[in-house]
Amino acid sequence: MNFSSKLLENAVNEVSQLPGIGKRTALRLVLHLLKQPTLQTHQLATALTNLVDDIKLCKKCHNISDVEICEICANPRRNDEIICIVEDVRDVMAIENTSQFKGLYHVLGGKISPIEGIGPQNLTIDSLIDKVRKGDVKEVIFALSSTIEGDTTNFYIFKQLEKYTIKTSTIARGIAVGDELEYADEITLGRSIVNRIPFENSL
Amino acid sequence: MNFSSKLLENAVNEVSQLPGIGKRTALRLVLHLLKQPTLQTHQLATALTNLVDDIKLCKKCHNISDVEICEICANPRRNDEIICIVEDVRDVMAIENTSQFKGLYHVLGGKISPIEGIGPQNLTIDSLIDKVRKGDVKEVIFALSSTIEGDTTNFYIFKQLEKYTIKTSTIARGIAVGDELEYADEITLGRSIVNRIPFENSL
Structure with a gap:
């Protein structure tokens, strides 16, 4: 791509580092931001920076958290x-x-x-x-x-x-609620038969 | 969605403001950033902020540019x-x-x-x-x-x-190079006949 601006090129390159986002999508997103009030981009940038700077992992369960526990x-x-x-x-x-x-x-x-x-x-x-x-x-x-x-x-x-x-x-592995039996794969269906449960438990 | 962290929720909300990006995709992108070195997110945030703060439109053609012309x-x-x-x-x-x-x-x-x-x-x-x-x-x-x-x-x-x-x-509107005639829509095909050009010009 032939960018008319280094700033634009830089922003597109950074956004296209994200998974599943190519150069064209990145350009579309960046041009969208340019059409919005500057505040929106500032909020986005601040939210991302604060996240990576201040996020903690819970010391007990390792879940993402704002605090120690x-x-x-x-x-x-x-x-x-x-x-x-x-x-x-x-x-x-x-x-x-x-x-x-x-x-x-x-x-x-x-x-x-x-x-x-x-x-x-x-x-x-x-x-x-x-x-x-x-x-x-x-x-x-x-x-x-x-x-x-x-x-x-x-x-x-x-x-x-x-x-x-x-x-x-x-x-439990088995047929998802709402699924038709005929479309279930055989391993799942097989397991759901082997690991059948008492009928009264399913009520 | 039930977020375990305000910082995470905030970042996901901001990212999901972008066109074509829903909450789930936003969460995936944000969690990806958390797994990368902090530097990458800082560079992304800086690139976006610099873009919206410093971008100019060319005074002559209104194209996006780093300079006045x-x-x-x-x-x-x-x-x-x-x-x-x-x-x-x-x-x-x-x-x-x-x-x-x-x-x-x-x-x-x-x-x-x-x-x-x-x-x-x-x-x-x-x-x-x-x-x-x-x-x-x-x-x-x-x-x-x-x-x-x-x-x-x-x-x-x-x-x-x-x-x-x-x-x-x-x-010129017409059949794209490499396209099969039978798949062209009739308006395009019609125009391409009306606006035919001398054969030697197409060489």
Whole structure:
């Protein structure tokens, strides 16, 4: 691209570093900002700068937080004997939206993925084992994505936890509510039959 | 969405103001920035702030520029007797990429569009008429998009220029190079027959 302005070129280059945003989209976004009041761009820039400068990770669950101990961990009405292991803050948000879980979380910060160079030492697994070793935890729920990396991570953590006498469980895999059986893949359908539940529990 | 952090919520809200970016995409982008070195976000924020604070519009052609008179208008080797009317800076970039045009541009800043509340007074039409009135311009080329708004704007400007003895032309509409005839729409195909050119000119 042939830019008529260095400032424009610079802004487009920076915006196009974001994932999924190419040069053309970046140009469209930047030109949009130029048409808006300057204040909007200042607010955007300040919000991003403040975020990366001041954000903290909760010392207990490693979730993104403004304070040392996040709202969820600090809430005395939540059950600290049940820990739900998730990949990142988006999963915490998704589960919180269901209002079905009253325990605490443990945010791993990713999945074991040799292809992306992420090993167990890059995740917060040690801190999870520490928590369990201290003896307050009664149940650990695995809630990672159902992918090869997710299953590998689950299994790795499961092996580390084996020597402690705690309950481990995993979120149910099965047919999504509202889905037609004929379109379900066979692995999911197979698992949903093997792991069937008493009918009265589904009411 | 249930955010665990005000800083995160604020950043997501600001990013989701951008056109075509919803809350989920904004969250994905912001979490990506959090995983990168802080420097990247600072550079992004600075580039955007510098852009909106310091950008200028060229006094002659209204193109985006770092200086008062843009590179193209300041170039003595360009023919200032031919003016190509375009909608915005992206069109200037597109035409410059072809290396086929050696005249100057006039950036309107949009098209007449009653539905979006854009009238002739919101565009740089007066400044174009001024240029023509001064008598240096010999030809005006209309290069707006081929839409109702584009055609309306072309016609409005054409009417304003009628009293001056200058040549007016419009970029050719026709079958794109590499396109199959059978997939061309009938209006384009019809125009390409009516406005056929001597074969030797196409060589």
